[in-house]
Amino acid sequence: MDRLLSIIAGVSLLLIAVVLLNIRRAHIRVEYSVSWLGAAVSMLALSQSPWLLTQLGHLIGVNNQPIALLLVVGALFLIVFFRFSVIISELKDANIALTQKVAILEYQINALHEKPQAPSRK
Amino acid sequence: MIAPSGKHSLMILIPAFNEEGAIATVIGELRQRHPELPILVVDDCSADGTRTVALEAGADVISVPYHLGLGGCVQAGYRLAFDLGFQYVIRLDGDGQHDPAYVGLIRDTLRTSGAQMVIGSRYVNGDGKHTSVARGIGIVFFRWFLALILRKEVHDPTSGFVGVNREALEVFARSFPLEYPEIEALVVLQRLTFRFEEVPVKMRARMAGVSTITAVRSFYYVLHVLLGVLVNILKYQGSKRRI
Numbered sequence: 413m414d415r416l417l418s419i420i421a422g423v424s425l426l427l428i429a430v431v432l433l434n435i436r437r438a439h440i441r442v443e444y445s446v447s448w449l450g451a452a453v454s455m456l457a458l459s460q461s462p463w464l465l466t467q468l469g470h471l472i473g474v475n476n477q478p479i480a481l482l483l484v485v486g487a488l489f490l491i492v493f494f495r496f497s498v499i500i501s502e503l504k505d506a507n508i509a510l511t512q513k514v515a516i517l518e519y520q521i522n523a524l525h526e527k528p529q530a531p532s533r534k
Numbered sequence: 535m536i537a538p539s540g541k542h543s544l545m546i547l548i549p550a551f552n553e554e555g556a557i558a559t560v561i562g563e564l565r566q567r568h569p570e571l572p573i574l575v576v577d578d579c580s581a582d583g584t585r586t587v588a589l590e591a592g593a594d595v596i597s598v599p600y601h602l603g604l605g606g607c608v609q610a611g612y613r614l615a616f617d618l619g620f621q622y623v624i625r626l627d628g629d630g631q632h633d634p635a636y637v638g639l640i641r642d643t644l645r646t647s648g649a650q651m652v653i654g655s656r657y658v659n660g661d662g663k664h665t666s667v668a669r670g671i672g673i674v675f676f677r678w679f680l681a682l683i684l685r686k687e688v689h690d691p692t693s694g695f696v697g698v699n700r701e702a703l704e705v706f707a708r709s710f711p712l713e714y715p716e717i718e719a720l721v722v723l724q725r726l727t728f729r730f731e732e733v734p735v736k737m738r739a740r741m742a743g744v745s746t747i748t749a750v751r752s753f754y755y756v757l758h759v760l761l762g763v764l765v766n767i768l769k770y771q772g773s774k775r776r777i
Contacts, residue, residue: 508602508712512610515576515598519614523535523594 416478417459420485424456447495451488458484536572538592538620545620546573546642548593549564549607551627554582555742560626561591563634571637572581573613576607584628602712604694609710614708616700624697630741632695640697642752643733649701650728651719653688654695654735668752675756676717683767684724689732691717717759721766 431448434440458465458481469480536545538749546564550557557575564573567584573593577585579601588595596610615623622644626632636654643652657673669692676691694716698706711718723730 508606508609511598511600511602512606512613515596515610516614516617519594519596520535 420455420459420481424452424459426499427452428456436502444499447492451492452487454523536574536618538618542645544571544622544624545611545615545621546571546637546770547608547611547615547623547624547625548573548575548588548628549578549586549604549611550575550580550588551578551601551604551607552580552582552584552609553577553628553742554580554584554587556585556740557593557628558587558591559741560628560630560632560634561588561593565592567634568605568637574611576611578602578604595678605710605712605715608715609706612698612703612710613623613707616703620703621700622697623703626695631737631739633736633738634694636735639733639735640695643731644697644699647731648729649731650699651723652697653693653730653732654697655690655732656735656737657689658732659734671746672752672756676759679760679763680717680720683721688720688730691720695737695751711762714755714759714762718762718766721763725766745770753758 428449431440431445431452435442435445458468462477463482463528465477468484469475472480472483474480474483538545547569548557548560553560561573561575564571575584575588575593575595575763577595577597579598585595585597597612598607598610600705602610611625612623616692622641624640624644626634626637632654640652640654664680673690673692677688680691681687685704692714696716702723705722706719709722711722720730
């Protein structure tokens with residue numbers, strides 16, 4: 413039990429460090445790091461607070477603390493993955509709309525360039 | 535640039551991906567039969583000379599900067615046609631399977647029937663030839679499945695030889711299924727209480743290239759379309775059905 417809690421605490425700290433490092437290097441935008449940091453901090457808090465873990469175990473009807481912890485960690489990651497699926501879907505929709513718009517605008521610009529100039533009035 | 539003319543303005547839309555071997559013949563046949571119709575090819579970032587060949591054959595070409603897939607390409611064409619003010623759009627494939635001889639029939643049915651969509655069907659008085667085994671099984675399955683949902687038989691639900699009027703054009707310009715769009719588009723029409731008609735056509739063998747729907751992808755196709763149909767049914771807001 414203690415070993416599992418220590419491993420989860422270590423993984424949480426590693427995750428926080430990796431996310432912060434990637435924010436610093438501008439590999440992740442701050443708004444998209446919030447989900448990961450929230451999940452990591454929650455895991456760290458649960459692994460370091462037996463009382464909190466017990467309360468949570470009672471809440472979800474699981475008396476075995478390691479199983480309760482793993483369930484909560486799994487649920488946290490599912491929430492994060494779902495959030496990113498929504499974001500990716502929105503980005504894909506925006507990408508398609510932009511791509512179509514670019515293609516249509518390019519076509520219209522080319523057509524304007526090919527259009528013969530009207531004779532100017534003097 | 536293509537422009538609508540008259541109150542029954544019609545645009546031909548050809549989505550194309552690596553169709554260098556057939557696109558010139560398709561455009562040539564269309565030009566021969568309907569020299570007055572504007573033809574728009576949407577080139578889906580082909581790796582071959584589809585764009586050049588289509589331009590040389592006399593079509594207008596839109597080239598999307600990265601591969602969007604069939605639905606994305608068709609929607610780009612619908613968007614342009616709607617923005618330019620076309621009343622009707624008839625879509626046919628760039629591989630030569632859809633015979634331009636039937637464009638007139640689809641156009642006339644669109645004008646006279648009042649239906650928002652007209653489908654060229656190889657199974658309404660047609661011979662049903664030039665269909666792979668996997669696709670044939672899929673067609674039979676979806677024919678049965680859609681009859682339950684639409685309460686009207688669709689003989690050829692996967693046909694891409696389709697004409698739409700401006701009402702449907704407006705809807706599809708805003709939102710169109712990205713992959714394997716034909717079946718989902720029918721369910722979208724049902725949600726809006728739009729009507730469709732089928733007219734008999736004969737399909738030909740593709741002139742060049744290979745179909746993107748292989749035996750393995752057929753399985754994914756069925757799952758994807760079923761999910762898409764389910765999502766569209768869930769979106770259905772309830773109204774009197776006219777299909």
